[in-house]
Amino acid sequence: MSRTRELDRRHVFHSWSAQNRLDPMVLTGAEGAHVWDENGVRYLDFTSQLVYTNLGHGHPKVVAAIQEQAARLCTVAPQHANDRRSEAARLIAARAPEGMDRVFFTNGGADANEHAVRMARLHTGRPKVLAAYRSYHGGTQTAINLTGDWRRVPNDTATSGVVHFFGPYLYRSEFHASTPEQESERALAHLRRTVEAEGPATIAAIVLETIPGTAGVLMPPPGYLAGVRDLCDEHGILLIADEVMAGFGRAGAWLAIDLFGLRPDLITFAKGVNSGYVPLGGVILSAAVADTFGDRPYPGGLTYSGHPLAAAAAVATLTAMEDENVVGRAAALGAEVIAPGLADLESRHEVIGEVRGTGVFWAVELVADRGTRAPLPDAAVAAVTAECRERGLLPLPNANRVHLVPPCTITGDQVREALEILDAALARAVR
Incomplete structure (x- = not known):
């Protein structure tokens, strides 16, 4: 265990959490749409941390x-x-x-x-x-x-x-x-x-x-x-x-x-x-x-x-x-890349009940059965999230949903990379 993690577990009281069940990721750097951990592993940040790094990490201005x-x-x-x-x-x-x-x-x-x-x-x-x-x-x-x-x-x-x-x-x-x-x-x-x-x-x-x-x-x-x-x-x-x-x-x-x-x-x-x-x-x-x-x-x-x-x-x-026309780019990215990309995933994965959003503000609702709309169990959602993380993507899980909320400065290629990871994660974790 790194000293950062050790001190965190010994002294830091975290929000909204049962403290004994936590295993926080140690982040040591970030730039643009990426963060990296203490082992130097880089991730696409589709959480914007808690949906706030709209301009991305470390914008020089x-x-x-x-x-x-x-x-x-x-x-x-x-x-x-x-x-x-x-x-x-x-x-x-x-x-x-x-x-x-x-x-x-x-x-x-x-x-x-x-x-x-x-x-x-x-x-x-x-x-x-x-x-x-x-x-x-x-x-x-x-x-x-x-x-x-x-x-x-x-x-x-x-x-x-x-x-x-x-x-x-x-x-x-x-x-x-x-x-x-x-x-x-x-x-x-x-x-x-x-x-x-x-x-x-x-x-x-x-x-x-x-x-x-x-x-x-x-x-x-x-x-x-x-x-x-x-x-x-x-x-x-x-x-x-x-x-x-x-x-x-x-x-x-x-x-x-x-x-x-x-x-x-x-x-x-x-x-x-x-x-x-x-x-x-x-x-x-x-x-x-x-x-x-x-x-x-x-x-x-x-x-x-x-x-x-x-x-x-x-x-x-x-x-x-x-x-930098960030707002206009976010609107275009949502309409031209994210929406059609998620629609494609929805057509191929029965576990997706609905996708919703606009701009760079999206949620994917995961269900155990499309007919009844029964939510996907927590363990299965956790498995999807873990598989995404293993492949280099940080989505934001919430209940039976995966929220995709990258920086407004994300590129189309980075969105497509993230959707490919989510595609693979859904196929493997849900199976």
């Missing part, structure tokens, strides 16, 4: 920006103005819908969602927030209660003011739908009844991942997000779009809301905004919400809000993405 900023002004308290924070806010606001010109910086996505909910409650004077069961919004107290998946349950004290509902997921429809249109219509009817049953005047906000990521890259059916917007407008409810995972190129758009013409009241972001090189998240505010705190102090803040190293990384990332 971002690294140089962090180095330059560290040498000039390494840290500054949030009450002071700073050139990199100001420029990062300008660049982020420029990618939001018109009129959303203010940015509140946080350390990551979870506290971005915490503050968005706080802002919504203070703006409306209402206590409740609605969120989907199939969702992940972060690990802090409000964010984990917003989350709908299994991680919420051990943390849920039933005091958070969060009410959950089922969002659309046609492949495993809660509404007995057989078409995208039926799924959209019935999911909206279910949400409307939830709002009515809870009392619209008690609801501050509906929080939605524009494209639920951890839950399986669930593309919203036609009309769904527009219907949620209309429902919110009808009852004076704010709409919070969680773009932490889907934003900044991941979905083949600057923000995933752009794919659906959605205008939220608050947008949360993190991850891809600076490729995760330095922790950064935030909330983009509509003018109406920002005006609430024009003469009334906002009762919230963070010591490292808009940290200059993180902000410098964001400025460099967003500038590089613009200069």
Whole structure:
């Protein structure tokens, strides 16, 4: 056992894990779409770590920006103005819908969602927030209660003011739908009844991942997000779009809301905004919400809000993405290479029930039986993942799915290499 691994097992307490069952891979380097381990074995990184290295590993312009900023002004308290924070806010606001010109910086996505909910409650004077069961919004107290998946349950004290509902997921429809249109219509009817049953005047906000990521890259059916917007407008409810995972190129758009013409009241972001090189998240505010705190102090803040190293990384990332047409390339790659490549695998592997995604944001749903759609057992999914890793590919497993979420800068040849590995892994592991 290497000293790194030995010290990790002795001293590091890992997220979301039974500590005695862990055997973490020791990574020692990364460049572009590749990482390598302590033995020098190189892997194609189709996890983007935790879906955040949108610009790839070690982008020289971002690294140089962090180095330059560290040498000039390494840290500054949030009450002071700073050139990199100001420029990062300008660049982020420029990618939001018109009129959303203010940015509140946080350390990551979870506290971005915490503050968005706080802002919504203070703006409306209402206590409740609605969120989907199939969702992940972060690990802090409000964010984990917003989350709908299994991680919420051990943390849920039933005091958070969060009410959950089922969002659309046609492949495993809660509404007995057989078409995208039926799924959209019935999911909206279910949400409307939830709002009515809870009392619209008690609801501050509906929080939605524009494209639920951890839950399986669930593309919203036609009309769904527009219907949620209309429902919110009808009852004076704010709409919070969680773009932490889907934003900044991941979905083949600057923000995933752009794919659906959605205008939220608050947008949360993190991850891809600076490729995760330095922790950064935030909330983009509509003018109406920002005006609430024009003469009334906002009762919230963070010591490292808009940290200059993180902000410098964001400025460099967003500038590089613009200069190198990273978003356009990600969209084209998804449409022209990933989608047809996965469709080919689906046609040849009975174990694939469905593929879903856009840009460089994809999930492959693995099933034991296509007719019943019974999920592939955990052990079989683990075998597929292990076989991929043995062949030099790191996919991101989640439940009965394999998520393929490479950097937005991945090349077509690298995607084809990854799909060939997945093809072989499915053939061998499932057999």
